Amino acid sequence: MTTTYDVVVVGAGHAGVAVVSALAKAGFAGSVAVLGDEPVLPYERPPLSKEYLTDGGAAPLLRTEAFWSTDSVQLELGAQVTTVDPAAKLVHVADGRTFGYRKLVWATGADARALRVPGATADNLHSIRRLSDVDRLRRHLTARGRAVIIGGGYIGLETAAVLTGLGHQVTVVEAVDRVLARVTGPVVSRFYQQLHERHGVRIVLGETVAGIATRAGRAHGVHLGSGELLPADVVIVGVGAVPAVEVLQDAGAAGDGGLLVDDLCRTTLPDVHAIGDCALQVNRFSTSAAPVRLESVSNANHQAKVTAAHLVGAPPPVPAVPWFWSNQYDVKLQTAGLFAGHDEVVTRGEPDSGRFSVLYLARGRLLAADCVNVPADFAGARRVIGERERLDTELAADPGTPLKTAVLAHA
Amino acid sequence: MGRITFIDSGQAERPADFSPGESVMTAAVNNNVAGIDGECGGELSCATCHVYLPESLAALVPPPSADELEMLEVVDERQAGSRLGCQVRLVDSMDGMVVVVAGEGS
Structure with missing residues (x-):
């Protein structure tokens, strides 16, 4: 029944x-x-x-x-x-x-999007989407092994940070010319690339994966389009969903x-x-x-x-500004809004200080903000984006000025 | 097992059973307390678990960390007892206490 x-x-x-x-x-x-x-x-x-x-x-x-x-x-x-x-x-x-x-x-x-290259069915090739994926990956991690991560997005970089912390030697292969390209602008991409490189991660940009080198069903390396073979004890694929x-x-x-x-x-x-x-x-x-x-x-x-x-049968809640977060090493990225379609970028603070925000505007209105270790900017940006306010970009570029103070008076 | 009472964002009383060691945020989330989303799961990223602790309860828990204080500076309607629920661990001696949910979220 x-x-x-x-x-x-x-x-x-x-x-x-x-x-x-x-x-x-x-x-x-x-x-x-x-x-x-x-x-x-x-x-x-x-x-x-x-x-x-x-x-x-x-x-x-x-x-x-x-x-x-x-x-x-x-x-x-x-x-x-x-x-x-x-x-x-x-x-x-x-x-x-x-x-x-x-x-x-x-x-x-x-x-998880599957990688469609020869050898991609190798036993020690992993994605990270489900609990069982991570349980399986944890079983395959050998002490201080070599990990190749395919994809320089959130999943790839967060995984790189964890595996580096666990003592693994990590290489990240990204197909386009910067990491996190889908979700952020070049300033934040460069910051994260340097952050990972400082922790000993090798980042390979603008490289395709030609195939997975396998022996008896297990990956031992990743063949790049350039011909280079990256040796690997474990391969992780993070190429989207x-x-x-x-x-x-x-x-x-x-x-x-x-x-x-x-x-x-x-x-x-x-x-x-x-x-x-x-x-x-x-x-x-x-x-x-x-x-x-x-x-x-x-x-x-x-x-x-x-x-x-x-x-x-209740009225719908007010629209919520989309937001995202990512933790890598001791760095907290909080993103408010959707940055696609921006025509102006304002950096607040010095990326080298490890504490800065990048604002994305379209026709003077704040569209999105990437806040690196600055929760106050994140909270401020969420509000300004929600109210569709215009910003005085000169004031907004000063990290000492709260974002809401940089809102232009209504005409 | 203990029990605390939330006053939710709709001003309704919501009793919530808790296991010692769990956070105010998870106790609220597991009892469908309106006004507490706990979106980031306790990562100090979202401030969707803003609560007011009574003095009697605040005295029983460690003070907020620097990271929590930074998030608290930007929440709406901050008061003396403001805390992020994800950072407050419940212990047996808190049984019977009342926690007020701040007016954000739904």
């Missing part, structure tokens, strides 16, 4: 768990089922490339076991959804079970490179919402009118709140 729930949530990551909490906080009294495809209780993902990789230990659970033992929420682990029937409002799971829904919340996140949207798209949901949702997180299928890393939504803080897909905890939380408010 099929049980029908008022809300079925597919995905038990940050977004899926956030919608459960947001519904409870909004006073939702209906039945909720959460289907997670992993066999473990929902956990936090950001520590996977930070503390959990460093120390292992207990999984960083998003909620205690007791949270899930209430009657109001049915958590199903190891439930891999294979098909959705939007006409009958049914979700089918690989083990044969079927769940009926009145409202469906799709929160499946994204999977691919939204897990195939099942819902097969059911008819629209969206190119994500699930297209409106401002209430509704997909093009009736009574089906999508939130978190898999959702493609127009963002009022983006310079582009095209929908964007944001990979961040804050976006997952915000979209969960928007969805919960809609499901209980």
